[in-house]
Amino acid sequence: MSDFDDIPDLVPATEITQETPVVEEEGVQRKIPVTIVTGFLGSGKTTLLNYILTEKHDKKIAVILNEFGDSSDIEKSLSVNQDGSLYEEWLELRNGCLCCSTKDVGVKAIENLMEKKGKFDYILLETSGLADPGPIASMFWLDDGLGSEIYLDGIVTLVDAKNIRDHMNEKKEDVMINEALKQVAIADRIVINKKDLLTEQELDQLKEDLASINSVADMIVTERSKIPLDYVLDINAYDVKNADALVKQTEKIQEHGSQHAHQISHEVQTVCIQFDQQLDTIVSLEEWIQELLWEKRIAGTSQDEEPVTVLRLKGILYPPKDKLSEDVSNRKRMVIQGVQDLYDIQEGFAGDDINADDTSSKIVLIGKNLQKEKISASFNTVLGIQHTIL
Ligand SMILES: Nc1nc2c(ncn2[C@@H]2O[C@H](COP(=O)(O)OP(=O)(O)OP(=O)(O)O)[C@@H](O)[C@H]2O)c(=O)[nH]1
Numbered sequence: 001m002s003d004f005d006d007i008p009d010l011v012p013a014t015e016i017t018q019e020t021p022v023v024e025e026e027g028v029q030r031k032i033p034v035t036i037v038t039g040f041l042g043s044g045k046t047t048l049l050n051y052i053l054t055e056k057h058d059k060k061i062a063v064i065l066n067e068f069g070d071s072s073d074i075e076k077s078l079s080v081n082q083d084g085s086l087y088e089e090w091l092e093l094r095n096g097c098l099c100c101s102t103k104d105v106g107v108k109a110i111e112n113l114m115e116k117k118g119k120f121d122y123i124l125l126e127t128s129g130l131a132d133p134g135p136i137a138s139m140f141w142l143d144d145g146l147g148s149e150i151y152l153d154g155i156v157t158l159v160d161a162k163n164i165r166d167h168m169n170e171k172k173e174d175v176m177i178n179e180a181l182k183q184v185a186i187a188d189r190i191v192i193n194k195k196d197l198l199t200e201q202e203l204d205q206l207k208e209d210l211a212s213i214n215s216v217a218d219m220i221v222t223e224r225s226k227i228p229l230d231y232v233l234d235i236n237a238y239d240v241k242n243a244d245a246l247v248k249q250t251e252k253i254q255e256h257g258s259q260h261a262h263q264i265s266h267e268v269q270t271v272c273i274q275f276d277q278q279l280d281t282i283v284s285l286e287e288w289i290q291e292l293l294w295e296k297r298i299a300g301t302s303q304d305e306e307p308v309t310v311l312r313l314k315g316i317l318y319p320p321k322d323k324l325s326e327d328v329s330n331r332k333r334m335v336i337q338g339v340q341d342l343y344d345i346q347e348g349f350a351g352d353d354i355n356a357d358d359t360s361s362k363i364v365l366i367g368k369n370l371q372k373e374k375i376s377a378s379f380n381t382v383l384g385i386q387h388t389i390l
Contacts, residue, residue, distance in 0.1 A: 039158030041129030048225035154235030157187035243348035298378035313338030315363035
């Protein structure tokens, strides 16, 4: 019996009658992007998803609502937009929530649904307002490398412009980083919703404050969650071919470097290490990353100090000597991606914007207790190369 034989079935509420519009290249199976839509309670997620599903477009979008329910409430609603009409399905998960299901169950349940109903073009997965999107992002990201039919496209976080500061400042017992902060820190795109409740000046201030936490996420300001559809689709945040977008993101850190947060009492921030020297091998860099992500301690910190918590890691790396192609025209940057304690380093894509003679590398960390001097000292201890820290 395979591990997947007892995967829960999906119980259809309404049949989807038309063929899927997904176009597949001959012989190539198209993977389906999953965008995680997160945001604190009342930020406007439902408004956003309703808006997207009722807008006229020719995409077949499945929306999975990943709400926590009581123990008997294990059926999760799944809406599919087809030619402007809504169809509803039920996604049944044993533990009542994708975050609490094992990785394979969550991913496999969606794959089972697509087997029966045809493929979707896109999947939007709405997390509950109190969810930490980290574990669910890890679930979909990890599975990508394991031959899954779906992959993590990116994380979109909605914030309620009026209340987000209070939510981020809220102290919870035994919780190092509250959910609102985690949702902002891990976002690839931030939707600042309910702009009608703030003045222009307050909105500008809020944008600065959010950028001081997550300096690399794109931001958009909206009312009633009305955003262009492509803001939540084809984000490619974890795609190694998107290395040039990653370079542009790291440039944003320079802009935000001198700014500081107003009225936010937390220590979640974005830190960027830059260096020009080519590494001999990838080994020492991995050693440093693992110390940060797994041991959560870095050289120079004592046991009494709060652990270093990296929620998101991104990087663009000039290939180390043992990975550098002889062929100059084929020199590809390496791309580093990480969510929580998972990370991955892969050969990227030599995009037009990347000058092969530029040997610079940048590593972005978003998390808590990332004290720049200590991060810099530990980098020096493990790698021993000149660098700057922003
Ligand atoms: N003033 C104002 N209210 C809004 C806006 N967008 C949404 N709302 C209202 O805010 C409330 C919460 O919106 P929802 O879309 O239900 O938020 P949610 O994130 O799904 O909330 P939960 O289900 O509690 O997690 C609703 O009453 C919306 O009508 C906006 O731009 N301005």
